[in-house]
Amino acid sequence: MQQWWTLPWLCALLLGLMGLRASGSDFQHHRYEDMVRALFAVQSECPYITRIYSIGRSVEGRHLYVLEFSDNPGIHEALEPEFKYVGNMHGNEVLGRELLIKFSQFLCEEYRAGNQRIMRLIHDTRIHILPSMNPDGYEVAARQGPEFNGYLVGRGNAREIDLNRNFPDLNALMYYYEKTNGRNHHLPLPDNWEHQVEPETLAVIKWMQNYNFILSANLHGGAVVANYPFDKSRDPRIRGRTTYAATPDDKIFRKLARTYSYAHSWMHKGWNCGDFFDEGITNGASWYSLSKGMQDFNYLYTNCFEITLELSCDKFPPASALPREWLGNREALVSYLEQVHHGIKGMVYDENNNPIGNAEVSVAGINHDVTTGADGDYFRLLLPGTYTVTASAHGYLPSTSTVTVGPAEAIQLHFYLKTAPKQNLKVKPHNGKKNLSSPKAPLKLGPR
8 A cells, every 4th residue: 555644744734724835845954055045935935025134144154144024124113023033053953944944934925825813923023034043053064964963063153163152241240230239231242242252143243233122032952942041040050050040031031931832732741852841941040051142142232032942852853854843833933923012012202202212111020121222112021910110211201100911912101201300310320340251160061
């Protein structure tokens, strides 16, 4: 009897039953040129809702291409949040790269097919997808292939630098400020930081400076768990001991991690790859402490909340495993993206209705502020509840409002600030030193 009841056939059948087309690409691994062709093919298929741009080049000169989805590509619309997915930061952890290529094709196909959920997301969100942050490392890993790839071969960039240990260490400064009642957001970068990071890291930091990202996920491999900040422990490392390092937004981070884990087909079950993580989530430092990582940097330097998604036991799974992985992650990728629309958002104006950029928005009881973008809009992820929110800016009197947040779309809360009398104008003192370094500690190379 002919063996037509195969895994690819089953995947195509399931996709058809769910109303999701399986066409658009075969499930395969994409070398750099193949990835570029796939991204430009999506842009060609959906030219009015997509844009491709490069944020920089790798050590070996490969472009770090981003595919943007929006109803107005290339334009930030006030009150429309910016979201990003980043894949393949470790070159030999390839599933995230393939999932983001497939996810890009899926968004285009479903938009053209009239899928209301996807159309609403693209109309109301500016989505940025970077399938490969480390294309040089990927090429090293791909030359060995799935069968012979080692745990570390291709992990770093062309200079064998681990990009997830390459961001400025703002945790040390944050932990110092916690003790001295210092600044709690947008911490200053150290002097000459541009010369202390790799080209890929530099490109991503510049990217963060140019876009007011609100929510992000960084896709890795080597485990199956949703990992949330902080990654770096507040305590000196003691061999064999891990400590939970909560952010001021620990509750919302746990909710974000659970959103992905429970929407994923098996992550939430806990037992994966020989490890157990309750609900399929973990605090980074509670797992193991990591310095100079990207997700902590997002939280401490920008308005962006980022988690790290470990998506497969096998860092370089065979192509035959990709259909199952896509089915396991598709709903989670959409559900997590939708979380950017929760909490509160609004505009901060002066008394003449001019938007105020770089105004600070603080929530009583949560020691982490966010700032408005250049257009005066802000976004604050929050769980359902009642909050006291204050907007302030240099040269203006602060304004405070109380708001109740529900479980659905973000509540709009606008502020109108009055100019402060001259005697009330105060320049905020600069908090702390720029070059606080943490003590050297043994490096642990886990999946992250």
